[in-house]
Amino acid sequence: MERTVTLQIRRQDRPDGPSYWHRFEIPYQPQLNVISCLQAIAELGRTADGERVPPVAWECGCLEEVCGSCTMVINGRVRQACTALVDDLLAADGEVIRLEPMTKFPVVRDLVVDRGRMFEALKRVRAWVPVDGYYDLPTPRIEQAAQQESYPLTRCMTCGCCLEACPQVNEHTGFIGAAAISQAMLFNQHPVGRTEAEARYRALMAKGGIGECGNAQNCVKVCPKNIPLTDSIARAGRALTFYAIKHYLDK
Amino acid sequence: MVEQRVIIVGGGLAGLSAAMKLAELGRPVDLISLVPVKRSHSVCAQGGINAVNAITRQEGDTEYRHFDDTVYGGDFLQNQPPVKEMCEWGPRIVDLMDRLGVMFNRTPEGFRDQRRFGGTLFRRTAFAGATTGQQLLYTLDEQVRRWEVMGRVRKFEGWEFLGPVLDHEGICRGVVAQHLTSMEVRAFPADAVVLATGGCGLIFGKSTMSMMCTGAAAARAFRAGARYANGEFVQVHPTAIPGADKHRLMSESARGEGGRVWVPARPGDTRDPLAIPPSERRYFLEEKYPKYGNLVPRDIATREIFNICVNEGLSVQRGEYCVYLDLTELPPERHRKLEGILEIYQKFRGVDPRTVPMKIFPAVHYSMGGLWVDYERSASGGLAAGSPRNQMTSIPGLYAIGEADYQYHGANRLGANSLLSCIFSGLFCAPGIDCYLAEALKRSATDLSARLFESAAAEHREQFRLMAGRFGTENPYTLHRELGQTMTRNVTVVRTNAGIRETLEKLDELEDRYRRVGSTDGGGWANQNVVFARSVGDMLTLARVIAEGALRRDECRGAHYKPEFAIPPPRGDDPVTLRAEALRWCQAFRRQNERWLKTTIATFTPDGPAFSYEPVDTSLIPPRPRTYGMVGAEIVEDVWKQMQAEAAPAPG
Numbered sequence: 001m002e003r004t005v006t007l008q009i010r011r012q013d014r015p016d017g018p019s020y021w022h023r024f025e026i027p028y029q030p031q032l033n034v035i036s037c038l039q040a041i042a043e044l045g046r047t048a049d050g051e052r053v054p055p056v057a058w059e060c061g062c063l064e065e066v067c068g069s070c071t072m073v074i075n076g077r078v079r080q081a082c083t084a085l086v087d088d089l090l091a092a093d094g095e096v097i098r099l100e101p102m103t104k105f106p107v108v109r110d111l112v113v114d115r116g117r118m119f120e121a122l123k124r125v126r127a128w129v130p131v132d133g134y135y136d137l138p139t140p141r142i143e144q145a146a147q148q149e150s151y152p153l154t155r156c157m158t159c160g161c162c163l164e165a166c167p168q169v170n171e172h173t174g175f176i177g178a179a180a181i182s183q184a185m186l187f188n189q190h191p192v193g194r195t196e197a198e199a200r201y202r203a204l205m206a207k208g209g210i211g212e213c214g215n216a217q218n219c220v221k222v223c224p225k226n227i228p229l230t231d232s233i234a235r236a237g238r239a240l241t242f243y244a245i246k247h248y249l250d251k
Numbered sequence: 252m253v254e255q256r257v258i259i260v261g262g263g264l265a266g267l268s269a270a271m272k273l274a275e276l277g278r279p280v281d282l283i284s285l286v287p288v289k290r291s292h293s294v295c296a297q298g299g300i301n302a303v304n305a306i307t308r309q310e311g312d313t314e315y316r317h318f319d320d321t322v323y324g325g326d327f328l329q330n331q332p333p334v335k336e337m338c339e340w341g342p343r344i345v346d347l348m349d350r351l352g353v354m355f356n357r358t359p360e361g362f363r364d365q366r367r368f369g370g371t372l373f374r375r376t377a378f379a380g381a382t383t384g385q386q387l388l389y390t391l392d393e394q395v396r397r398w399e400v401m402g403r404v405r406k407f408e409g410w411e412f413l414g415p416v417l418d419h420e421g422i423c424r425g426v427v428a429q430h431l432t433s434m435e436v437r438a439f440p441a442d443a444v445v446l447a448t449g450g451c452g453l454i455f456g457k458s459t460m461s462m463m464c465t466g467a468a469a470a471r472a473f474r475a476g477a478r479y480a481n482g483e484f485v486q487v488h489p490t491a492i493p494g495a496d497k498h499r500l501m502s503e504s505a506r507g508e509g510g511r512v513w514v515p516a517r518p519g520d521t522r523d524p525l526a527i528p529p530s531e532r533r534y535f536l537e538e539k540y541p542k543y544g545n546l547v548p549r550d551i552a553t554r555e556i557f558n559i560c561v562n563e564g565l566s567v568q569r570g571e572y573c574v575y576l577d578l579t580e581l582p583p584e585r586h587r588k589l590e591g592i593l594e595i596y597q598k599f600r601g602v603d604p605r606t607v608p609m610k611i612f613p614a615v616h617y618s619m620g621g622l623w624v625d626y627e628r629s630a631s632g633g634l635a636a637g638s639p640r641n642q643m644t645s646i647p648g649l650y651a652i653g654e655a656d657y658q659y660h661g662a663n664r665l666g667a668n669s670l671l672s673c674i675f676s677g678l679f680c681a682p683g684i685d686c687y688l689a690e691a692l693k694r695s696a697t698d699l700s701a702r703l704f705e706s707a708a709a710e711h712r713e714q715f716r717l718m719a720g721r722f723g724t725e726n727p728y729t730l731h732r733e734l735g736q737t738m739t740r741n742v743t744v745v746r747t748n749a750g751i752r753e754t755l756e757k758l759d760e761l762e763d764r765y766r767r768v769g770s771t772d773g774g775g776w777a778n779q780n781v782v783f784a785r786s787v788g789d790m791l792t793l794a795r796v797i798a799e800g801a802l803r804r805d806e807c808r809g810a811h812y813k814p815e816f817a818i819p820p821p822r823g824d825d826p827v828t829l830r831a832e833a834l835r836w837c838q839a840f841r842r843q844n845e846r847w848l849k850t851t852i853a854t855f856t857p858d859g860p861a862f863s864y865e866p867v868d869t870s871l872i873p874p875r876p877r878t879y880g881m882v883g884a885e886i887v888e889d890v891w892k893q894m895q896a897e898a899a900p901a902p903g
């Protein structure tokens with residue numbers, strides 16, 4: 001018999017609808033990833049039991065883990081679907097591949113969630129360099145060591161893994177999450193970005209800011225880009241203490 | 252006074268640059284994008300961005316040489332003024348991106364590090380690790396977010412552009428778009444519209460591009476009357492790794508940092524590559540092109556890979572076009588600069604390319620063709636700054652920038668020039684649009700009758716309703732797969748008229764079957780099925796433009812290679828015959844240019860594209876044979892120079 005891959009997918013038709021599971025089977029091929037399975041399911045249009053169903057909705061873009069679109073929970077672990085290789089999943093977790101949407105964001109449909117809050121958080125921490133304008137002016141010199149420290153933080157693709165894994169991200173805390181804290185520290189490190197450091201500190205001290213972090217360190221373990229999130233959080237914590245004291249003394 | 256707005260469709264490097272510059276000029280912008288702009292395809296760019304810099308300058312480099320490399324690389328098919336202007340802007344653009352916070356790699360002293368890329372002898376490429384596109388895109392995204400907070404930019408992410416809205420005079424007055432979650436279709440009035448919607452690699456099924464790169468937006472503008480230029484010029488990158496879902500690029504920077512391409516000298520040599528001694532390897536690019544080595548332009552490198560695999564039977568994977576790209580000899584600091592791509596290789600191939608040579612294959616990568624756009628030449632041979640004509644399509648008020656336009660790369664794009672052309676066209680079009688709006692002040696979209704917009708939206712709404720409700724026997728995913736197969740087989744690296752005709756027949760069949768595409772999702776919520784099916788129709792439209800353009804163009808130029816029409820290389824055992832042969836070659840080359848050094852222009856008609864040809868402005872750098880110092884081609888260069896000297900009017 002032809003070898004197949006079985007996928008169990010948690011589906012949901014609408015944001016307010018109930019969720020339910022569908023099982024799909026597709027022909028096995030070497031070097032499949034979860035995205036190619038979803039593409040095969042879309043073409044197939046039916047479940048393993050032969051029932052015709054609307055295709056599963058999911059998001060993807062680059063297919064090489066740089067755009068952050070395709071984050072989902074695969075066999076219980078949050079990660080990018082495009083780098084989830086079927087052979088590895090079968091070897092690690094057994095015969096069935098289980099796909100679910102992330103839980104910390106509202107579901108739009110099936111595996112698609114709304115990560116708008118992450119982009120809003122970038123506004124809150126003013127994640128940009130406030131330049132004078134876009135004319136031709138001299139550039140800053142940047143030490144190699146500073147570049148090497150900042151570069152890893154610049155690779156954050158707003159994928160959501162760190163929020164999904166964080167116990168403190170929930171409706172009650174309104175916690176902005178590790179990604180935004182790390183971005184705040186990235187810009188505070190920049191020679192011109194630094195000029196808005198205080199506004200960023202204030203954002204981090206507000207409700208939903210760094211005070212919510214319980215230092216569980218889950219975030220850093222799931223970040224696909226190996227961003228040193230807990231270092232950023234620790235540095236932010238120290239900087240905020242200084243800022244708070246200075247602010248107190250200045251009063 | 253009424254407020255005039257600009258709509259930008261697409262938030263890759265091009266769209267974001269335009270948005271930020273227009274915002275700075277005080278123009279309110281609506282930014283419409285399929286995906287959150289931070290996830291645009293531009294994130295994929297790995298290698299870097301070209302610009303003359305302090306170091307290359309001291310080695311004799313100038314903006315003019317960058318310009319020359321670009322038109323030589325493009326086989327002279329570009330209008331030269333826009334290219335000249337772009338190259339002059341290169342250093343300013345890289346400086347600007349640096350100021351905005353892009354973490355370019357640094358030298359120990361703190362200056363920007365530079366690497367070499369294909370088609371040049373200078374280390375002209377600035378980079379941020381092997382994720383330069385991501386860094387540039389994020390930086391622009393941050394600036395645009397800043398304008399968003401200040402209220403100058405409104406973002407509509409998760410909206411798909413369906414078509415421009417034209418008034419009774421044929422002037423573009425807005426767009427119709429659909430929200431991809433609620434499926435709401437509505438019109439967005441505007442006084443100028445910019446398409447920055449990227450390339451169309453998905454027409455070839457699998458490519459190195461992101462999944463949104465269908466070219467659908469350009470196809471919709473084309474159907475509305477915008478001219479499409481040089482569609483047949485499609486870049487196939489020499490070094491990618493194949494996958495079931497897409498081909499993943501191994502950037503040219505791997506060779507820029509010293510990676511070498513080779514095959515075992517003996518066909519079918521199955522030894523572990525590391526066990527093959529250097530004397531039993533063929534570094535075929537270095538052998539044939541000693542001057543440029545592994546960094547010949549992509550069209551040439553790709554053809555040489557085909558040649559070594561097909562004609563010499565030296566592929567390292569039977570039945571495929573596969574060669575080694577070897578980074579194992581590079582020192583660790585070079586590996587560090589390439590980390591982003593080494594990670595990709597390791598993730599998808601399960602092998603560490605630091606210790607084992609990579610197996611790489613050619614893959615469709617970039618569309619040189621695109622929407623035809625205008626420009627205004629300045630007295631010095633560059634562009635007239637602030638001219639409303641710059642980047643305007645053949646539809647007044649509709650602009651195109653970035654990979655969606657055709658302007659900068661001719662018949663073949665040089666590596667690391669696209670990030671430059673995207674940002675340049677985005678920044679440079681802004682003052683022109685500003686002037687266009689100032690001139691058009693008399694008419695603002697807001698005083699137009701609401702009926703114009705409502706009827707345009709209603710038409711698209713109805714089309715969507717019909718598609719979503721259709722019961723049909725054909726499956727859009729299957730049609731797309733077959734489209735990709737036929738296009739890849741016959742309209743990529745080596746083209747024959749018989750093969751292209753076969754593809755055109757296949758396109759007839761696919762178009763016919765497309766009418767019977769059924770919807771598997773009648774739902775009015777996040778309906779990806781119908782959205783995909785719709786884009787397949789658009790891909791079929793552009794596929795025909797590409798294939799028919801290729802059929803008509805009976806010559807070899809850049810990425811368009813038809814062996815039937817190649818000028819046979821000069822051969823001869825004695826110098827006299829060789830010289831006569833070279834003369835024959837050069838005369839044939841001149842005739843070829845007279846006949847074919849023209850821009851292909853496709854115009855939509857209900858019966859398929861109509862083609863015409865437009866002269867190319869080569870007034871600054873006269874065309875010359877593109878040899879890249881190939882061994883044995885010296886004689887051609889020599890004879891060509893002599894012919895030029897004789898043809899030139901005597902000085903005096």
Ligand SMILES: Cc1cc2nc3c(=O)[nH]c(=O)nc-3n(C[C@H](O)[C@H](O)[C@H](O)COP(=O)(O)OP(=O)(O)OC[C@H]3O[C@@H](n4cnc5c(N)ncnc54)[C@H](O)[C@@H]3O)c2cc1C
Nearest residue numbers: 261262263264265285293298299412449653654667669670
């Ligand atoms: C793997 C890879 C590596 C590369 N590396 C380099 C490099 O090192 N150097 C270099 O110079 N070039 C490189 N390139 C080329 C370069 O990345 C692209 O040409 C460039 O990023 C295109 O940018 P863009 O702004 O034109 O479009 P894109 O970045 O493709 O953006 C298109 C935008 O349009 C939107 N859009 C598309 N259609 C619609 C629609 N119908 N409705 C609404 N919105 C729509 C999308 O959402 C997106 O925001 C590389 C390309 C690839 C594939």
Ligand code: SF4
Nearest residue numbers: 166213214216217219
């Ligand atoms: S350290 Fe823990 S609590 Fe803090 S952001 Fe990371 S996962 Fe969340």
Ligand code: SF4
Nearest residue numbers: 156157159160162223
């Ligand atoms: S910090 Fe890492 S896990 Fe979090 S969003 Fe960024 S890339 Fe994803």
Ligand code: FES
Nearest residue numbers: 061063065068082
């Ligand atoms: S598709 Fe871009 S990260 Fe997976």
